[in-house]
Amino acid sequence: MSTPSVLSDDDPVPGTAAASETPRRTRVSGIDRALQILDHLYHTEKPWTAYAIAKAIGAPLSTTYAIIDDLIARDLLTHRGDKEVWLGPRLYHYGLAYAHSLDFLSRATHEMHELCREVGETVQICGRDGDRMVVLAMADGPGHFRVTSEIGTRVPLNWTASGRLLVGHLGEDERLNLFRQSAKMSPTERAETDPVLLAGLSRQALKDRLSIQISETDFLVSCVASPICNRLGECVATISIVLPEHKVVEKRDYYGDAVRRASEKVERALGWRDP
Template sequence: MTEGQLRKRTSGIDRTLQMLDILADKQVPMTVYELAKSAGAPASTIYRLVDELVERDMLSRREGNVVWLGPRLMRYGMVYRGHVDAIALAEQVMGKLARQTGETVQICTNDDDMMLVVAMAGGEGHFRISSEVGTRVPLNWTASGRLLLGHLSEPERIARFARLAQPSRTGLAETDPKVLSDQAAADFAARLAVQLNASEFSVACIAAPIRDAKGVCIATISIVTADRQVEMRGDELAAAVQAAALEVENAVGH
């Protein structure tokens, strides 16, 4: 294979991943023109790649001539997810915690320096949140986001927050890298982080880290509820979420 052919193949792989990322981030089907515009790529290139990916079930065409993720990706995702024991166990504990507290519970991980909601169980209460499975938000917006970087060294935490911190829609999320670094370290040491109104008004997040054998935060389990619930039963919810995280760690031998 010549160097020119290698560059062409690499470019095709990069464009493919870029399109998949765009669809995952937007979470809606898009036309090929919209994909090309978002990717900043020639429409002819995107049309060719889309045809190839549809043929291989990596993408699918839907009514209205729009493109969406394909069934082959689901198979890959299910195989990957089935081998992440901690996440599978966390989902079981998540359901139990939602029933115990009556609140919405989420499992979150770090996805390319964004907090990703990978699983969620709704509680029996009337409070509902807008973040569903697949939602990605900046790490500095949430209690879980801080915990996901809490195990890093101080220079690493500061560098990461300096690169990724963004103002939130409410304007209440901290953006100073040093302040975020100190909060993350303290939260991780306490095995508990609480955040109010940073990503959405009147919404609170109470999170605990799920650590691997090396002490790395591989995921978080969190209760997402109305901010008034923190005032009314904050200690109860904090103890419950910490116990749930520890149950997962113990179950997988961490």
């Protein structure tokens, strides 16, 4: 926003509760003020004038006008009538995207538990956070085998089967630069770190809809992952089976086929894959 990142709020609007108190210097960031404005409109469920908003939230009038102008310019607010403002169309698109993400995670979590029951192993839903893979959801297998990663765990993309899939849809140069900047040696020192090789493996894994890593992050722990892709072919997340190394070696096709079926079910349920 064009407003300062930190605003001095020692000149409240006359008539507010803040003005009746002993003057006390406080500092509120521009983004906090913007959120106060949006929250006020949301909770009252009706348009307001800038003056009325400033009075309601106890903010300087000049600051409120400046922030409202910025929000209107960015379609986060819109004019209603001559002087009143209301929530803008950009917020609607954000809301739709958020709601869709909830639908996705709900559907993916359902299939995660189904796959866990089918194969009897730990299953995870993973996504990408910049140059890291992050565990979004997990269902523990019924056996004694346990994995060290938990929900919220973030690791370099080159350490995991899922990490490679999550960037497989990116352009060649983007994948190459990403791995050049982020590839790191894993605790077992078995994870691939060569950016050129990783870029190729990533693209091929997405094409095959299957990625397998064996003991690259943790000794004797392996992962069999399949991508969950949207209509554009972008890998938005993965579903993966985490299990002992010897099981992958013995039944590679079994686990590979199971995880691919699960990812396809998620895509079909969300309308990203034809029935």
